[in-house]
Amino acid sequence: MPRYFFNVIDRSAQPDADGFEFPDIYAAQDAAVRLCGEIIKEMDGKFWEQPIWWLQVISSDHRLLFTFTFSAEEHDSDRRG
Numbered sequence: 001m002p003r004y005f006f007n008v009i010d011r012s013a014q015p016d017a018d019g020f021e022f023p024d025i026y027a028a029q030d031a032a033v034r035l036c037g038e039i040i041k042e043m044d045g046k047f048w049e050q051p052i053w054w055l056q057v058i059s060s061d062h063r064l065l066f067t068f069t070f071s072a073e074e075h076d077s078d079r080r081g
Contacts, residue, residue: 003060004028006035010053025065032057036068047072 005019022028036055040047052071059065 002028004031004065005058005060006032007056007058008039008053009056010050016058019060028057029066032066032068036070040070048074 001021001023002025003019003021004025005016007016008014020028020031022031032055039053039055043050051073052069054070055068057065057067
């Protein structure tokens with residue numbers, strides 16, 4: 001079964017040393033979407049402290065397969081006031 005690596009890149013790179021096995025790239029994409037949701041949920045309000053980050057999915061032969069890019073911009077400064 002193919003192995004996929006999920007690297008989180010924010011202020012520092014957090015490479016996935018172990019990876020995960022999935023039957024195909026579509027299963028890896030589904031897992032990556034779920035992982036992104038979990039990361040955002042865990043960040044809670046700290047998302048605003050790290051307004052841009054990426055999740056890169058790499059194949060076992062080191063090819064970049066796809067990237068999720070997340071960013072946030074707060075435009076209403078009075079809202080948090």
